[in-house]
Amino acid sequence: xxxxxxxxxxxxxxxxxxxxxxxxxxxxxxxxxxxxxxxxxxxxxxxxxxxxxxxxxxxxxxxxxxxxxxxxxxxxxxxxxxxxxxx
Numbered sequence: 001x002x003x004x005x006x007x008x009x010x011x012x013x014x015x016x017x018x019x020x021x022x023x024x025x026x027x028x029x030x031x032x033x034x035x036x037x038x039x040x041x042x043x044x045x046x047x048x049x050x051x052x053x054x055x056x057x058x059x060x061x062x063x064x065x066x067x068x069x070x071x072x073x074x075x076x077x078x079x080x081x082x083x084x085x086x087x
């Protein structure tokens with residue numbers, strides 16, 4: 001489950017789409033991940049909540065319930081919680 005910050009909260013000004021590749025800050029690790037939006041969801045607007053799959057480009061130790069930040073260009077643009085781990 002991910003919440004995307006609004007422009008007023010310091011987040012993105014524009015929506016993101018399938019294949020969005022920001023940095024995910026998990027504990028003390030910064031890793032790029034590819035976002036897969038749910039079927040029928042074309043884009044995610046700032047201020048939206050969405051459940052999406054994220055495939056990290058490098059292996060990272062994760063656990064269900066772990067919180068993470070979504071970062072872009074050195075600033076936080078979203079936050080989420082791991083609800084399921086798909087291997």
